[in-house]
Amino acid sequence: MRDFAKAKPRFFGKLERLVRLRRAAEEDTGGKGAGGFLTIQRDLALRLSGAGDLRDTLEIILNGILRATGMDSGGIYLVDRERGDLEIAYHKGFSDAFVQEISHYDADSSNAELVNAGEPVYIEYERLDVPKSEAERAEGIRTIAIVPIWSQGKVIGCVNIASHVQEEIPQGSRHLIEALAGQVGEAVARSRLEARVRESEERYRVLHDYAGYAVFAFDRDLRLTDVNRWVCEILGYGENELLGRNVIELGVVHPDESEIVASNIQRLFSAKSAARETVRFITKDGRTVIADSVSVPLLDEEGEVFSIVNIAQDITDRKETEEALYLEREQLLSIFDGINEAIYVSDPETYEVLYANQHLKDAFGKELLGGVCYREFQGLDEPCAFCTNDIILADQGEPYSWEYYNPVLDRHFTITDRIIKWPDGRDVRFELAVDITEQKRAEEEIRKNEAKYRGLIEGLRGALYRMSLPDGAYEYFSPDVEDVFGYTSEEFIANPMLVRQVIHPDFTLYFREKWADLLEGKVPPTYEYKIIDPRGEERWIYQSNRGVFDDEGKIIALEGLCTDISERKRTEDELQKYRGHLEELVEERTARLEEVNAELEAFTYSVSHDLRAPLRAMQGFSRALQEDYAEVLDEKGRDYAERIISAARRMDSLISDLLEYSHITRSEMKLEAVSLGEVVKDALQQLEAGIREKGATVTVEGPLPGVEAHYATLLQVVANLISNAITFTAPGVKPEVRIGGEERDGWVRLCVADNGIGIAPEYRDRIFRIFERLHGMETYPGTGIGLAVVSKGMKRMGGRVGMESVEGKGSEFWIELPKGEKEA
């Protein structure tokens, strides 16, 4: 674990420096074995450790040398790094005048050259009889040591130690001065380095404290080892609350990112490279601060990372601005999506669709984004001929509008293109396409209609007019007025009273009433009236009206069209007459028909009453003959009587059937829901005697649902069919009748099948006709009316009838009726 102090720039470590200096001094003295010297050195070192600047250091060293050598004066020169001159940095024991004399030596002076030679020089004036300079003589210097100061292989100055008293400089002193001069070199180098460090540290400090960047330093355990005041200011914590704490546990990193941040920092410790990321911090009062953070690993002398310095800039505002911009853009796009016109953005170089609004996507039924515009919108393989890229790129900022027909959508558009900036900075084509198809079509329609109506108006023999109100004066009459009224427009305009003369007397009252309405603003849409033309002939005029009102709603004029409808009126009259004639004709015919019907009814009535009475007499008296005069009549006589009876009976059934047929033909038939099952049941009951007599078996199967029918008629029809079925069987064959129902497509079919003699195909059309008989009276008695009643009855009920038959095997008759509500 590195100690905390190390996290600070280590140049500040004064203690360390002291230790190192002492170590050097020990080594030095250890080599010479001089205890006194060591003491001096230690003392010097101790004092140096308290020194503030270079001057202090030099003072301490010079005093130390003087004290140790017993010399009385000296100066320390430093070489100016730029010019190479020697400048006195510190001195002691010289007179001011002398100092004045010796404070500066140019680089090219003999003294400077002497120093730069790098060897110590000891001058003992008295002993060696070295000539003194004027200044030296005046000062009274007797000995002087000039010892160059070496530092990092260069002479950086010299230490001059002189005495006004001593005539020689002993060897010990010489060693001492040389050793301590070395100290000066080191001190100077250190001092210079320190100055430089101070400078850079100052620079760092300025950055650290005032640049607006938050600066953190972490150790390997993510503990904060340094924070600047911005960290405190931004996060709202005091320095004490932060230092030494684990940055994650502290909760200053947004919980969503703490894991990533922790692992990133750990990674930096091994990666040794800088990293940049956006980190969200949580302030003490809970706000989120977004920071652009640069992390730099710091290496120690072994090249190991000992700390991560993180410099973070608060970009919350920038982020918020970006967010706001993004939202604004989103909003804009959502507005575009809400617009029911086509809007899209494409890249003018690549033709890529960068944006398409919802309307456009819906119109094409696809996503469009990322596609190529001409392919997506027009189904083309290369850019379309209408592409405006060149036009709008040439004059950026100027929109370009044009009309365009899209064959894919089969719609017309007014298109506006212009270049806009896309968020990523490129110029893109923005297109707004307004659908004008309806407008186009309406225009087309109007053009067509116009042509049509122009033709119509031109072909119309009508007079357009405008009459001012309330004066009733004609302001305008189109030239056609002459065709319509027989008078010219000039005549009408010149003479306002003319119109009153023209109107047929029959319509004077009509117009008087209309006029009152008109002045009240009630405009009759049309007039139809008669006029008398200049030749004295009547004409019918049809006039359509439109009121013209002023701003206050007062009627000021009447406009419209007058047409001559005399021809139409004549036709109408004729039609009316013809219609009247037709009605008369119909009435006449109806009356005659009713008469005939009544006669027919009377006839039927009479038939049913009067025709039967003689039959009853014939039958009754024949029977009386047989009974009362049996002994008088012979065999032949009795047979004749029997024949009279039988003929009468046949006549009676003929009359019955005829009456029935007539009834079915004439009677009013109200159709209602009738149960077919009930009808069949009733018919069988009615025929019970006959069935029993013939020994017939009748089976009923299948559904017999409700039908639309007239009960009595249907009963008659069904009874006739069953009666037929049990009648026409070969001799000795017992009739077997199968009755079945069937339902199909809203129709109900009833089949009556027998095992009878059948009907040859050639007769099948005839059997439904009245009085048609296929067999002699002797074999199969009947009137030939039964099936005619079936046929007529079905026809009158809106039903159908038919039959199939195999001769010798049997017949199947069927009837069909619309399905009724009532169930069987």
Add this chain to the structure above:
Amino acid sequence: MNRTGQTILLVEDDPNDVILIERAFENVKIANPIHVVEDGEKAISYLESFSPRGERKGSPLPMLILLDLKLPRKSGLEVLEWLREQPYLRRLPVVVLTSSRESSDINRAYDNGANSYLVKPGSFEDLLTMVESLNMYWVILNERPEIGAETDG
């Protein structure tokens, strides 16, 4: 107050039918005397003769009228209509006996107060059956109403 006797009034214009009906009555052995009139007017005047001013006042009225519809002078329907208006006659049972099966005839007969409607059968055998039933129902079983009760208080 009149009362009804045993007589049956037969209003029938066809003499053949009269004979056959009488013969059927005879064959079925109905003892009730039959009084025959041959048109509507005669039927009315016969019935009127039982009124307080009539020559047969006090005599017993017919117990049943067999009425044809198609009659000379006045139709059976007219007779019925008149009869139901006569206070002293209106309860007399009337059985219509006619050739018509027309529903208009049937309905109007009932509307005018007929008590029964029978169609003359085509054969004598059927006539016999009918007369037999008629006797059983109208002569033997049917309870007779009081006649003229309302007039006499």
